Amino acid sequence: MAVDMNKKISKGFWVKLVSAPILMFAFAYAMVPIYDVFCEITGFNGTTSRIQSEQQYVVDEDRKVGVGFFAMTMGGFPVQFGPKVESMEIVPGEFYTTSYIAKNNTDEVVIGQAIPSVAPTDAALHFKKLECFCFNKQVFEPHEEVEMSLRFVVDPALDRRIKDISLSYNFFKLEG
């Protein structure tokens, strides 16, 4: 039973062995903010962008793009909700205003948050909103009907192959 072949594991090696999994656990959490930033920059996942002021674009009046408006609500959301006009024909580079109508049919105050999504995803980055009810949470008084406005522009940088864009909102209920 000659030599004891068990070399001791050095402290530095232990530190590496144990810290690697801990770091990867932290990395899983780091993916959350990374993902948000990534979506904002790339329009991944249909994330629309927000602009602060009306900027001037070079407009090609002959170019037309169809925009369809859609609405969804998550299970249990008691407010009726839908677009005022279902589709528009727009010229990229020009600003448009439209609205969604919501009616709270209950006796209670309902608070909701709308989450937008644009398809195809390659259009998301170029769909820019100046004003949107999705920027803030919305409070619906009992039996109140409200018109919520939306002002947007489609950047002419949009790929010319894209002829139709759809914008959908999904309303979620917020607690209290």
Place this chain on the structure above:
Amino acid sequence: MTTATATIPHGVHHHGPEKGLMRWIKTTNHKDIGSLYMWFAFAMLLIGGALAMGIRAELLQPGMQLMEPQFFNQLTTMHGLIMVFGAIMPAFVGLGNWLIPMMIGAPDMALPRMNNWSFWILPFAGGILLSTFFMEGGAPAFGWTFYAPLSTTFAPDSTDFFIFAVHLLGFSSIMGAINIIATVLNMRAPEMKLMDMPLFVWTWLITSFLLIGAMPVLAGVVTMMLTDRNFGTAFFDATGGGDPVMFQHIFWFFGHPEVYIMILPAFGITSHIIPTFARKPLFGYSSMVYATASIAFLSYIVWAHHMFLTGMPVAGGLYFMYATMLIAVPTGVKVFNWVATMWRGSMTFEAPMLWTLSFVFLFTIGGFSGLMLGIAPADIQYHDTYFVVAHFHYVLVTGALWAIIAATLYWLPKWTGKMYNESLAKIHFWWAVISVNILFFPQHFLGLAGMPRRIPDYSLQFADFNLISSIGGFAFGASFFLLTYIVVDCIRNGKPVSARPWKGAKGLEWTLDAKAPYHSFNTPPSRALIEAESQHSA
């Protein structure tokens, strides 16, 4: 965990095992723990298999026959979880425990106490997972990929137990991986350089790095689920600013490396068995090492090929498509090396070789269907159909499981000192290989025709192929009784063998006694012995 665990406790060192049940509970011996892992994995394989029989019984005919849809969903979910985390992964850890110290000329694993822990966590995790079947609301029913919000907002209460079980399983695998890294890097015979190591050791070393990188991410994602469910966070809840699609990104960042965790050790096993029965050194040893390492690296950057349908910009789809295709290159290198090893070899076809040859062939079919799935525009048609089911069963059943069975038969003589019954093993092989193809091949056609996966009923045009698939499934399931008999019969009544029962076999493990002694190498093997036993130099 202190450095004290790094040495084998005295007293145990020079003696045989303790007697009775306590031997198994307290054991720190790599062979005992290897056996425990293997038996645990086998038990889980049978349980997971029984669940699959339930699935195939329901799908035997169109219409709802036997169970509520909700229960069907529980079956598919638990089948997947048990097979992945309970059967395949522990079986490979068991093989690693048994074989790595013997292959690198070490007496035991580097961290024997931790080894004991990482095994004994498993039965608890498995027990918790299985117990969810008996809870109110039933077992998890959201698929083994547990996508949010199905697994958060709409999940049964038992989900919290599922989360705890996944945490435990993750701990166990991470500790196992740390142990293997420490063993390979610290306990190798002083005369053995890294590029002398047999491929099973190499593939396990690389797999350990994948485990350390991927399992903590899995732990992270289930922790987010846990806090979303119980503590008011909103990682995956759009109401609170979260995003369910992000769940899929984090899950697949773990999930794709995970599928390679389940196949790299199988590549290693194959690289041992083919040279033995072709009686030629392994072709392209170093390219095998580099191919394994590149597969491991690439496996971290292709995850969104599981998500082509979540709405991705074209550039994203293109990137993930090309990156996915890239993995086929090192994988192809391996397949070519195996074939080149056989080229002009004096081949014989004992059972381990039969399993390995069919592994090469059938795994490659799985690789090809993977390539088809990796084509982003084509995946729009294939995604979430039985084509995906066929793909991953070819790579996991006729891939990973095939290699595990081949390895068991190949090294069983070394573990027991006895030989299994070769003619029964051949019958079993042909039974399994025919039935598994009857089971899974028609699922390609079902998927191409559009049959969705994870649905308990189907329209009439899918009836014939489902009937065939179910019949194959029952036959395949039954083959495991024969496998059980072959293994038990070998342990009980097998004929004693010599130290090297396979004539063409090389490797340090074959220099040990016929039945490997309780402690493998008490004196490190010499340089001459290492070179003589190298499987890759002529």
